Amino acid sequence: CFWRRFQVSAALKEGHVTPTELCQRCLALIRSTRFLNAYITIAEESALKQAEASEERYKRGQPLGVLDGIPVAVKDNFNTAGIETTCASNMLRGYISPYNATVVQKLLDQGAVLLGKTNLDEFAMGSGSTDGVFGPVRNPWSYSRQYKEKSVPKSHSEDKESNWVITGGSSGGSAAAVSSFTCFAALGSDTGGSTRNPAAHCGVVGLKPTYGLISRHGLIPLVNSMDVPGILTRCVDDAAVVLGSLAGHDPKDSTTIQDNFKPFELPNLTDVSKLSIGIPKEYHAPGLSSEILALWSKAADLFQNAGAKVVEVSLPHTRYSIVCYHVLCTAEVASNMARFDGLEYGHRSDMNESTESMYAATRREGFNDVVRGRILSGNYFLLKQNYEKYFIKAQKVRRLIADDFMRVFRSGVDVLLTPTTLSDAAPYVEFIKEDNRTRSAQDDILTQAANMAGLPAINVPTALSERGLPVGLQFIGRSFQEQQLLTVAKWFEKQVQFPMIQLEEVERHNHGVFQDQKSTSFS
Amino acid sequence: QKVSVEVLDHLEHLALVDFRDSEGVERLQKAIQFADQLHEVNTEGVEPMDSVLEDRWCLYLREDDVTEGNCTKELLENAREKVEEYFVAPPGNIPLPKLEERETFLQGS
Numbered sequence: 001c002f003w004r005r006f007q008v009s010a011a012l013k014e015g016h017v018t019p020t021e022l023c024q025r026c027l028a029l030i031r032s033t034r035f036l037n038a039y040i041t042i043a044e045e046s047a048l049k050q051a052e053a054s055e056e057r058y059k060r061g062q063p064l065g066v067l068d069g070i071p072v073a074v075k076d077n078f079n080t081a082g083i084e085t086t087c088a089s090n091m092l093r094g095y096i097s098p099y100n101a102t103v104v105q106k107l108l109d110q111g112a113v114l115l116g117k118t119n120l121d122e123f124a125m126g127s128g129s130t131d132g133v134f135g136p137v138r139n140p141w142s143y144s145r146q147y148k149e150k151s152v153p154k155s156h157s158e159d160k161e162s163n164w165v166i167t168g169g170s171s172g173g174s175a176a177a178v179s180s181f182t183c184f185a186a187l188g189s190d191t192g193g194s195t196r197n198p199a200a201h202c203g204v205v206g207l208k209p210t211y212g213l214i215s216r217h218g219l220i221p222l223v224n225s226m227d228v229p230g231i232l233t234r235c236v237d238d239a240a241v242v243l244g245s246l247a248g249h250d251p252k253d254s255t256t257i258q259d260n261f262k263p264f265e266l267p268n269l270t271d272v273s274k275l276s277i278g279i280p281k282e283y284h285a286p287g288l289s290s291e292i293l294a295l296w297s298k299a300a301d302l303f304q305n306a307g308a309k310v311v312e313v314s315l316p317h318t319r320y321s322i323v324c325y326h327v328l329c330t331a332e333v334a335s336n337m338a339r340f341d342g343l344e345y346g347h348r349s350d351m352n353e354s355t356e357s358m359y360a361a362t363r364r365e366g367f368n369d370v371v372r373g374r375i376l377s378g379n380y381f382l383l384k385q386n387y388e389k390y391f392i393k394a395q396k397v398r399r400l401i402a403d404d405f406m407r408v409f410r411s412g413v414d415v416l417l418t419p420t421t422l423s424d425a426a427p428y429v430e431f432i433k434e435d436n437r438t439r440s441a442q443d444d445i446l447t448q449a450a451n452m453a454g455l456p457a458i459n460v461p462t463a464l465s466e467r468g469l470p471v472g473l474q475f476i477g478r479s480f481q482e483q484q485l486l487t488v489a490k491w492f493e494k495q496v497q498f499p500m501i502q503l504e505e506v507e508r509h510n511h512g513v514f515q516d517q518k519s520t521s522f523s
Numbered sequence: 524q525k526v527s528v529e530v531l532d533h534l535e536h537l538a539l540v541d542f543r544d545s546e547g548v549e550r551l552q553k554a555i556q557f558a559d560q561l562h563e564v565n566t567e568g569v570e571p572m573d574s575v576l577e578d579r580w581c582l583y584l585r586e587d588d589v590t591e592g593n594c595t596k597e598l599l600e601n602a603r604e605k606v607e608e609y610f611v612a613p614p615g616n617i618p619l620p621k622l623e624e625r626e627t628f629l630q631g632s
Contacts, residue, residue, distance in 0.1 A: 095601055096600070096601065098594065098597040098598065098600070098601070211575050211576065212576050212579070225573070225574055225575070251585070254582060254583065255574075255576065257576065257579055258583075320560070320561065320563075320564055323557060323558060323560045323561050324561065326554070326557055326558055327558050327561065334538065341539075342603070343602065343604075343610045343611075343612055344598070344601065344610055345601035345602060346601070348603040348604065351613075352613045353613060353614075353617070354613055354614055354615065354617035354618075354619075355612050355613050355614065355615040355617070356536075356539060356615075356617065356618065357613075357617075358612070358613045359539045360540065360541045360619065361541065363539055363540045363541065364540060364541035364542070369542075369546070369550075372538075372540040372541075372542045373542065373547065373550040373551070373554070375538050375540050375542075376534060376538050376540055376542050376547060376550070376551055377550070377551055377554040377555070377558075378538075379534050379538040380530075380534055380551060380554070380555065383530070383533070383534070383537075389562075390561065392571050393561050393562070393564075393566060394558075394561060395571030395573065396564075396566035396570070396571050396572070397561060397564050397566060398571075398572045399569055399570060399571065399572035400564065400566065400569060402572060402575060437550075437553070437554070437557075441557070452575075453575060454575030454576070479575075
């Protein structure tokens with residue numbers, strides 16, 4: 001089935017729809033889809049003000065750019081001035097950021113309308129968006145006609161409540177927000193796959209940019225050496241547009257490269273004969289569903305039949321990436337979470353006997369088990385007697401993982417094609433049977449290595465599974481070669497024609513301006 | 524190998540997350556067991572990698588000029604306990620209760 005891309009930006013420019021109408025429509029849809037629990041905070045007042053300002057600019061014929069008036073959502077681990085930023089944790093409940101993260105500021109400077117902050121796993125630790133204090137996020141596809149048709153009904157009322165599937169994580173709220181049409185783009189973060197994983201489960205495009213391309217200033221850090229802001233949109237072109245507005249050196253983030261970044265438009269690739277696609281055999285990981293394996297194979301054939309060179313490659317240290325991540329992540333988390341002591345911001349315990357007992361009580365009260373567990377483990381690996389054995393060792397393994405990729409790219413491969421997840425989205429009741437660490441270890445296996453090596457990677461929604469749920473495939477590119485990566489991704493997207501979600505609430509809100517055309521993208 | 528009570532005690536002083544109950548210890552044990560897989564990898568002659576950008580730049584320093592500040596009011600807004608322009612902390616240099624005095628399960632071991 002084919003979907004048409006309706007140019008919302010053009011619609012705004014030509015006055016077919018106004019920014020305030022668009023904003024109100026999205027806010028109304030957010031209200032109708034509350035049950036998804038995708039949003040933690042809805043910034044209705046400020047959003048409408050931003051929309052009004054945008055409308056003025058359009059009236060004067062002076063829009064700031066393609067993003068002017070476009071409703072966006074931001075994961076709740078990005079600082080947003082005047083708006084509560086919680087990281088889905090009791091530790092930051094009530095914390096009103098005094099500043100905007102650089103990426104948020106950039107979006108606002110382009111005229112984007114910030115609808116609200118989206119839900120996540122607490123402090124972005126998790127792969128389900130189920131472990132935040134505001135509850136789990138529900139995958140919009142759980143309520144789609146496509147999923148409902150395929151599920152075996154036990155009883156009508158029981159179905160809606162017990163059958164829903166997870167969004168994946170940790171940027172599940174952002175993915176659900178984009179997937180359910182409540183915004184046109186959302187920011188997520190990606191440390192081990194946290195943007196690509198929920199993108200795959202929610203049927204949206206999830207881009208992890210090269211480490212160092214986009215500023216992390218204002219993104220509450222998890223792992224400083226791996227975190228990147230992630231971009232979630234409904235099509236690859238939109239991701240390119242958002243990337244264009246966010247990338248570039250930030251003097252406030254010394255880990256951003258100094259090179260000048262030039263925003264690009266994606267060509268409509270027709271000839272893939274000069275392309276070399278690598279298929280890493282180690283990504284045929286244990287637990288990979290036969291469905292996804294088949295899709296991956298089909299995709300490889302697609303490229304081959306179109307004339308591209310498709311080669312099997314090897315990344316031998318892939319299976320150690322998760323263990324390596326486990327050590328480096330917990331170590332950096334132990335360090336990054338040290339700032340939460342109740343003194344300057346965030347939750348503070350009433351315990352007042354001593355600094356240390358106040359810190360311990362504050363952190364016990366403010367952090368969930370997952371966070372506390374990681375801090376404890378991280379401190380263990382950083383103990384003097386363990387430092388060489390675990391932390392340094394992990395850093396060495398990291399180099400081996402990064403070198404694996406370098407070797408493959410140097411051999412002439414342009415882009416790697418892999419699955420993004422092991423299977424389609426699990427039902428919540430199944431997912432919670434295993435603990436967070438086990439789940440993360442299982443689910444991050446295909447996405448994590450790209451963070452280890454700092455490489456750009458993107459999930460492109462590919463097809464629906466037998467259960468009627470989205471399955472995506474991942475492309476991994478060379479450092480700072482987002483243009484090439486996205487060009488290939490866009491070509492693939494066009495070939496697969498991923499179906500649009502058939503969601504009652506979306507259809508109800510979609511009459512009027514858009515009539516029978518569903519506006520899926522803004523560019 | 525199991526984590527000794529002394530190490531656990533030491534860890535708590537460093538981590539300050541009050542996770543010394545049996546669940547916390549169990550988690551830690553599992554985490555260590557998981558991490559031990561790293562030792563299967565031969566890393567002889569391999570340099571540890573601090574940053575994926577190591578080839579691209581040297582961490583630069585900027586001029587020591589004040590470019591922003593004067594935001595005392597905003598910064599104090601988020602603190603719960605404050606006096607004038609100070610954050611207020613409980614008395615320091617008081618160590619956490621000794622092993623024998625603690626009410627945790629560790630007392631029993």
